[in-house]
Amino acid sequence: RKEVEQDPGPFNVPEGATVAFNCTYSNSASQSFFWYRQDCRKEPKLLMSVYSSGNEDGRFTAQLNRASQYISLLIRDSKLSDSATYLCVVDGGATNKLIFGTGTLLAVQP
Amino acid sequence: DTEVTQTPKHLVMGMTNKKSLKCEQHMGHRAMYWYKQKAKKPPELMFVYSYEKLSINESVPSRFSPECPNSSLLNLHLHALQPEDSALYLCASSQGPGGPREPQHFGDGTRLSIL
Numbered sequence: 001r002k003e004v005e006q007d008p009g010p011f012n013v014p015e016g017a018t019v020a021f022n023c024t025y026s027n028s029a030s031q032s033f034f035w036y037r038q039d040c041r042k043e044p045k046l047l048m049s050v051y052s053s054g055n056e057d058g059r060f061t062a063q064l065n066r067a068s069q070y071i072s073l074l075i076r077d078s079k080l081s082d083s084a085t086y087l088c089v090v091d092g093g094a095t096n097k098l099i100f101g102t103g104t105l106l107a108v109q110p
Numbered sequence: 111d112t113e114v115t116q117t118p119k120h121l122v123m124g125m126t127n128k129k130s131l132k133c134e135q136h137m138g139h140r141a142m143y144w145y146k147q148k149a150k151k152p153p154e155l156m157f158v159y160s161y162e163k164l165s166i167n168e169s170v171p172s173r174f175s176p177e178c179p180n181s182s183l184l185n186l187h188l189h190a191l192q193p194e195d196s197a198l199y200l201c202a203s204s205q206g207p208g209g210p211r212e213p214q215h216f217g218d219g220t221r222l223s224i225l
Contacts, residue, residue, distance in 0.1 A: 046215065
């Protein structure tokens with residue numbers, strides 16, 4: 001089983017749609033969780049950290065379920081500029097590293 | 111604009127060449143990282159420096175040699191690379207002592223091609 005699993009997509013959605021990405025992680029000792037976005041041929045950029053209580057930043061909402069070891073990202077009112085790969089990132093617990101999921105590709109269509 | 115600066119942006123080198131990748135951050139971060147990323151794959155950790163000391167080497171071949179001259183700078187020295195080493199090399203930094211509790215901030219990378 002992979003340490004961090006994501007549906008690779010692609011997710012093709014029309015502008016204005018709501019889209020949700022899911023991620024599961026295997027290490028119950030993980031304490032920190034992040035979503036990054038990566039545009040084609042660019043570096044990963046931090047989108048948001050994920051907190052136990054859930055958190056929202058504009059059109060983006062992140063949720064964490066520690067019992068199920070599950071993280072989600074909801075994007076409302078999708079924009080063309082949201083097209084990117086979304087990386088679920090989890091700390092490796094005692095390994096002192098960040099573990100990256102393989103990413104989910106989102107393509108927002110006009 | 112990224113706060114982690116990497117140079118050069120692109121590098122083409124032969125298998126016998128020696129070159130260096132450079133990374134600089136002025137955020138006062140005490141942990142710095144090198145990653146390698148192949149197309150359509152997530153970044154793979156290579157090295158971690160914490161307070162200017164190497165804390166993690168992910169069994170990287172010795173043809174890659176990291177160096178941390180001071181808390182703001184991180185270099186990756188390259189020698190006798192193979193074609194399969196062609197990739198995007200990303201530098202990142204984070205605030206703390208190399209622990210994963212806080213997010214990492216990435217530079218825009220060096221795209222390396224080995225002929």
